[in-house]
Amino acid sequence: MANELTIGTLLESESAAPARLLASRMNRHTFWCGQSGSGKTYALGVALEQIMLHTRLPLVIFDPNSDFVKLGEIRDDAPEAEAAELRTRDIRVRHSTTGAGDPLRTRFLQMPLRSRAAILQIDPVLNPDDYNTMLRMETDISLIEDHDLVGFMRSHPDRIRHELAMRLENLGVAEWKLWAWGERSITDEIDELPDATVVDLGGFATQAESRAAALAVLDHLWENREQRIGRLIVIDEAHNLCTPEPATPVEKLLTERIVQIAAEGRKYGLWLLLSTQRPSKVHPNALSQCDNLALMRMSSPRDLADLSEVFGYAPESLLERSPAFTQGQALFAGGFVDQPSLVQMGARLTHEGGSDVKVPLR
Template sequence: MSLHTDPADGTKLIAECEYIGEGTLGTIDSLTGFRRGVVNFPQPGDPVRMATESELATIFAPPAAAHISIGTVFPTKGVRAPVLFDQLLGRHFAIVGSSGSGKSTSVALMLHRIVDEIGGGHVVVLDPHGEYARAFGDRAQVWDVDNLVVPYWALNLEEHCDVFVAAEGDERTIDTNIMAKALQRARMRNIQALDPGRITADTPISYQYEDLIEALESEAGRLERIAEASRYTHLRLTIEQFFNDRRFRFMFAAEHASSSIEQLLGDLLRIPNAGKPISIVNLAGVPTEVVNVVVATLARLTLDYAIWAPRQEQAPVLLVCEEAHRYLPHAPSEATRSVRRQLERIAREGRKYGVCLGLVSQRPSELSSTALSQCGTIMSLRLNNQADQGHLIAALTEGARSIAGAVGALRNRECIISGEGVPLPMRVMIDTLEPAKRPASDDPSFSEKWGDDRADRDTLGAVMRRWRAER
């Protein structure tokens, strides 16, 4: 705490200071070096002055390590804000901000700068609204329900149950046991399996759809005394419904029995990247019933690949999860059990195997505290909600809390960054991204659309035809 008396009118000005680092004064009373952490603390009565822009440039100067520049440090005009590449991706990160604060554009800018710096990357963006497809042009491969195949047999037991089992409590346990035995029997029918005795319900071995139905009918005869036959009938009908519904053909189709996980992972993780280091998984067309399972499966396969890959041949992966609070809710639920488990698993273990998790959310208060606590770097744009602000401040490092109070008054594209990915906590005005590189996240203009209203019955009819054809 420092105390200053204005000589003009005797006004006392009190400033609360937070110590974040120290440097060395040169011969002309200017800073020549700076490091994080304090050894020599100032004493009462020591003079205080504002840092010059050249001194701020010294304070925020990046080390020799690889880094990207994303904007200008506040309140300077030209001091660039460095983000340390390896520290950012090696410890996970989170980008939070209220809707309309520039969050998606900031994500796109960071990814552009990263692949500009190092082109041989492996980035997967889980895009729930189809916003990012236009942002990266020929640098990205876009996947959706029309060209992405997530074969049904790649799901583990828990993911199968999330799709096919609707019961809860003890009844769910019974149905899960039924599904486990049937699934194991179906996988063991694979004549290419080298050792059927080691196959479990979770083993990623292909099986035929007909074999699963047959295994269920067989188990119905064996376990009829324990569970009513109607349980097997219900499971069988549910499975048949998914395999017969064209909305789910990207996942549940008999022909996917011959699909390859190697092909799926190679396409998804960009191995090789073929000049397209970014995979965008457009989840906008994925039916609500299976979207959580799709994310859980892709996340699990990504981490399992990294675990089994030899260290010297690892291809580090960045998994960016937009609207992360959907899949990693603070309050767990039955619907998000699998996806939350897999993403939290990456948050806890991923960095050991070269899998970085980037969480993007407009509601940090609704985000899993387990996952958020594992993020070594947090970038916060404007947050309007007080609960979100409080949750953010609790997650920030000690040195950033003094500037976090401004998070509710930040302008669009302005943010506070703290953690291991930056030399020091800082407030940054993010660079303007060219329109062609921005996600399609602009809100519709009601005044413009209503001022030139073109909606008519022909338009409505065309919408209904597309709607019916999709289903």
Template structure:
């Protein structure tokens, strides 16, 4: 707010506002900051807000994602350095969450050199390498070098590389979970799997075909092959022993931004497997200490509070581990969801940045208020009245909590809502 002399009239429906005691958090844009007995205050004008933000702007790259909702025309610029803290983005269906995440990713790619890995379950970000027609010329110019730095791994028509894994790429727990093996209940088959993995030649995946196991000399190996065959695992599209592996790309990246198009896979089981493989590989590579923004969209499916199966339990545990310990190795999470209460609390509680879009559920807002206690309760409650594309932004990326109206996308949107042609008026009969 801006201070005025005690006898100065304040324009507005309330007339003059005289303050004797003020509680809460705010910023005094004018004056010497000394305590006062009486003071008249007024909302700061957009020009004053812009001038103050310019004075306190950090030296790090700014990510201008839109404009301040309560100061029209003033850019909403996030501190890119704040992304070294984990970030939580949430909003109910129809709030503009997917679009807004795209805006943020575009600005990160255009304004910083941070590596980005995106788990994309709905194929929403496969167009990050394509500048859309009609994009703002200034934004497009800043984005000009980005498309060459983006690689999409998927099975859709626009993918740069087929999304493939090798069974040998997976860690032991993931291999066992894939086959539904329990080390105690299925101890004989589990031991056979462990022995086969120890004996296999480097780079030669175990499951190139069912005959390899079904026709093996060992009865245990034949049982393992029958299990794989019965589960349908060998028929999955994701296996590609003769093609480049996503895991190898994550270990030795050839692109700065890797979009993993989970939505292009045929089955949910394959999506969960790939998500687990990505998180485990990034964690295993942590000692390289290369800063990386790990984006988990629809996080309630990949790191849920209550995993429904062994594979999802592994990915959830890995996400929790990255949330708890990843920062010191340069692994920074950005999780996005429309169901905040269904995301593992040990992931959300480690986030220091919040982007909150429209949320009508008071129960969800109460949970978020508990986990992000640095956000004033009154500002949090404002999320119930947000329109599409409006958000509350708080944390290290924006130390002064603000309402933001998200700006335009530069790249093409991947996913899209189903057209509402069914709602068109029917012609008279």
């Protein structure tokens, strides 16, 4: 059936019955977790492939470790019928690594004022003159020629604009390769509703640039929420973007935006899938909004206790078995399964992007 996504086999079944997720219940937020080596990223890829095969739900995948950059590359051993179907899907990967493929770019001047100010480390209360100048500049943005923002600001007699230009240069923001400056933006790709858009965040020189890229995409999705286009927003290593203790202005806005989508996004068709190794490192106000749970091997008593408290629909007797899971085994609970189930994940149809560093042998 189209509503059923086959992801593997049931561990408790004598006949190795297929394990399935309910596609129609992906319209809830999902929490996907497992410690390093549990097979979390591989298993997530299995689920995403099935979503692309059996639904028209556009995926926006935040990929900090380049694990999903090969999502469009079919494995030679993939079943032919599924492989042929998957080849028809529109999968776009935008890279942060120079020369790796289509570049990940976004438009600085189209980001919300608060986000641009956060990138420049300008607080509206602590830096009122700077922020107010940015606010008054909003009417001038259309006048900027040749995308020379620094030159435009220096050409104005206002001293504070000169200081803002200096801040752009001193922080290195003006030179970030993230900015489109007339090129195609990642938001243009997303608006065309491909089956999947992979936002490869791992190749930027600094975390600041990577997080600015993530913020630009999340801002765009939220600003266009009234379109009510169903989207699954997949955030791998979610603890990097939605931490309980954000330190920088951009981290604070990222966490605020993700928590906002977790609290209000469902009615607009913005559904989160948060994947991480450490549940305790994800903001509790995002975690508590998840109605679906995928749990792979997790040995930390603290994390298991947190999961038991937050996800009351997951039987404690099954949660307790998590430390003994082997690679690729998982507990699924919540609305996207008929009943809590232990699953052996199936094989990927596409290649996994990231890889471990091998031990050199003599």
